[in-house]
Amino acid sequence: AQKVTQAQTEISVVEKEDVTLDCVYETRDTTYYLFWYKQPPSGELVFLIRRNSFDEQNEISGRYSWNFQKSTSSFNFTITASQVVDSAVYFCALAVGTSGTYKYIFGTGTRLKVLA
Amino acid sequence: EAQVTQNPRYLITVTGKKLTVTCSQNMNHEYMSWYRQDPGLGLRQIYYSMNVEVTDKGDVPEGYKVSRKEKRNFPLILESPSPNQTSLYFCASRPGLAERIYEQYFGPGTRLTVT
Numbered sequence: 001a002q003k004v005t006q007a008q009t010e011i012s013v014v015e016k017e018d019v020t021l022d023c024v025y026e027t028r029d030t031t032y033y034l035f036w037y038k039q040p041p042s043g044e045l046v047f048l049i050r051r052n053s054f055d056e057q058n059e060i061s062g063r064y065s066w067n068f069q070k071s072t073s074s075f076n077f078t079i080t081a082s083q084v085v086d087s088a089v090y091f092c093a094l095a096v097g098t099s100g101t102y103k104y105i106f107g108t109g110t111r112l113k114v115l116a
Numbered sequence: 117e118a119q120v121t122q123n124p125r126y127l128i129t130v131t132g133k134k135l136t137v138t139c140s141q142n143m144n145h146e147y148m149s150w151y152r153q154d155p156g157l158g159l160r161q162i163y164y165s166m167n168v169e170v171t172d173k174g175d176v177p178e179g180y181k182v183s184r185k186e187k188r189n190f191p192l193i194l195e196s197p198s199p200n201q202t203s204l205y206f207c208a209s210r211p212g213l214a215e216r217i218y219e220q221y222f223g224p225g226t227r228l229t230v231t
Contacts (some may be wrong), residue, residue, distance in 0.1 A: 006158075021207075031217045045206060045222040052218075091158060095218055101166060102218065104149070107159040 002027045004094050006107035013082050021077040022112045023092030029050050029053075033095040033102075034068065034075045039109070040088040051075060082114045120144045120223035122207050129197055130227045133200040137192045137226050139207030146212035148190040149174065149220065151184065159206065165190055167212075197230040204228075 003026040013019045025034065025074045036048040049059060051068050059066045079086050093106040118120055120141045141148065149164035151174075161174030165184040180200055181193040190209075194201060204227050208220035 004158075009156075035219055037222075043204070043225050045208075045225075047219045050219045071228065093144065093159075097213075100165075101172070102147075102213070104161060105149075106159040108156060 002094055002096050002103070002105045004092050004105050004107035006090075006092055006110050008110045009108075010111040012113040012115060015084060016081050018080050019082050019112065019114075021079075021092075021112065023075045023077065023088050023107060025073050025075065025092070025094045027094060027096050029096045031097070035093040036066065036075075036077050037091045037093065038088045039091065040059065045091070045112070048077075071077075079098060079112075082112075084114050084116050087112060087114045118221075120207055120209055120221055122223040122226050124207075124226060125224060126227050129200055130231055132196050135183065135194050135228075137194075137205060137207075137228070139190045139192065139223060140188050141173065141190075141207075141209040141221075142188065143209065143211070143221070144187065145209035145221075146187070147220075148184065148209045149150065150180070150192045151188070151206045151208065152201075153206060153225075154203050162183060162205075164191070199229075199230050202228060202230050 005024045011083045032053045034051045038046045055067050065078045067076045089109045091109045094105045095102045123138045137191045146167045148161040151159040153159050160176045162180050163182040171182050206225050207223040210220045
């Protein structure tokens with residue numbers, strides 16, 4: 001069975017602190033995709049990043065970075081020098097596919113509060 | 117502007133009164149899906165469609181119907197809504213697998229309350 005676990009329900013940090021959001025996934029498939037989405041208070045879901053199972057390179061985009069480790073089945077997300085605008089719920093998701101279809105499994109989300 | 121639209125954005129209805137939430141995308145995407153978001157449960161997939169006239173159940177399909185008669189539209193139908201279907205609903209789409217783009221793009225959400 002596939003599963004995504006975001007054990008941190010809510011995190012509060014003070015502005016300019018670094019924060020890491022954890023994501024652990026389970027799948028027996030060798031080909032899969034991992035995603036992070038941001039849901040700001042306005043409610044929409046914003047795509048942040050995709051990673052495939054064959055690419056363990058870490059990625060940095062401005063203040064955001066992602067650490068993908070297959071050995072621990074983790075795809076963690078770090079925000080450096082957090083800002084109030086980073087306050088949102090962040091979802092990690094897994095896509096696994098067979099026969100040309102893909103099933104998407106979302107974690108339960110981590111609510112990040114960045115305090116001024 | 118490339119987007120996924122949903123209507124209505126907010127809906128309050130009563131138990132048993134049939135309703136339809138529309139979803140439309142202008143990106144010529146093959147794949148469309150519906151999710152519900154509930155506190156502490158994240159997003160759970162209701163139904164998805166790989167292409168016109170091809171639909172399949174997700175994890176929580178009970179009480180819902182869908183249809184895909186046109187590529188751009190994927191309405192969600194609640195034939196007899198019940199209070200446990202009170203939730204935030206998202207429609208999403210993505211290109212076909214041949215385009216090797218696997219992330220989904222989401223609509224703005226529909227907040228449904230069934231009393």
